[in-house]
Amino acid sequence: MSEKNREGKRTARERMLEQRAADEASSRRKKKLIVGGSVLAVIAAAVIVGVVVQNQRSKPETPVAAPAGTIGDKNLVIPVGADNAPSVLTVYEDPRCPACGTFEREFSSTIDQLEDAGKIYTNYHIVSFIDRAVAGKGSRNGANALGCAQDAGHFRDFHDVLYRNQPDETNDAFGDKAVLLGLAKQVNGLDTPAFQSCVKDSRFGGWVSAVQQDFDKSSFKSTPTVLLNGQPVYPKNGSEEITPANLAKWVDAANQGKQLGTAGSHGQTPAPTGTASEANNPSPTAG
Structure with missing residues (x-):
């Protein structure tokens, strides 16, 4: 086989390998774009859900009804x-x-x-x-x-x-x-x-x-x-x-030295201490 033929075949083979490499690179880029887009979509959805959940948690609510005898x-x-x-x-x-x-x-x-x-x-x-x-x-x-x-x-x-x-x-x-x-x-x-x-x-x-x-x-x-x-x-x-x-x-x-409470005394005045707005020393135990 002449050197020219060998060179032609080698060049063709190189071109084929180069094209295959280019195709594979393009395929990888497309996959990354697809996966990246999916990840972004999931993140966006998670953000939306998180905002909705946070809004649900933080939305002020005034109870339409409270149990009888509740205070504060x-x-x-x-x-x-x-x-x-x-x-x-x-x-x-x-x-x-x-x-x-x-x-x-x-x-x-x-x-x-x-x-x-x-x-x-x-x-x-x-x-x-x-x-x-x-x-x-x-x-x-x-x-x-x-x-x-x-x-x-x-x-x-x-x-x-x-x-x-x-x-x-x-x-x-x-x-x-x-x-x-x-x-x-x-x-x-x-x-x-x-x-x-x-x-x-x-x-x-x-x-x-x-x-x-x-x-x-x-x-x-x-x-x-x-x-x-x-x-x-x-x-x-x-x-x-x-x-x-x-x-x-x-x-x-x-x-010590204080008068005890009397049975049957159940007024509706708020407790003087320990409410969420007044007490500032949380217990360290977890539930």
Whole structure:
């Protein structure tokens, strides 16, 4: 074969290889453009969704209805005990919060006794943020059911029943309203057509959202957050770990020389300390 023929074949082969390389490069560029466009589309969609979600979270809501007997700004707080008790115990809880369940199972009987003795006026803020992180409606439905129980005059008993029967955080049992209605049967006088309708219709859904928004605006980021006269006591009060005995001791120390509250005194004035707008010392525990 002549050198000229060899050169011609080599040149043709080189041209073919060069063209193939060019085609492959072009194909890679197209793929990158397609993938890049898809990524940008996903990012854009995520931004839009994020804005929508953030708008939903931050949109101010005024509850159209609040449970009877609630107190404070916009009636967001559920009070238990005599409102003229010398100390205020403020509790922020989420129905799905496992740490809240642990706290309530250990401390509820002591808190009930302190309330009954006129030593503390407990202010409950029932929040519902866990539904944001864990799929389901258990926080919101549970909070609404607690609002319905408050409206019916049976909050404390239903609250205690709810936490004694709390499912695992990832189990959205409280998202099923039938489960909540079933638990209500354990509270004498609560399982009525009015209560059932309140739970099924999510009558206090707007109120639940408003309570959560109040929590979002506060310095508190976790549950349970527990304050005694505006100062955090869960899990510690200074260097002392909280126990039922220590809680009773701290309350007695705070009440020393003060007149105890009287049974049956349940006014509608806001709690003097511990509200989301007034207290600035969040508990470090997470729910």
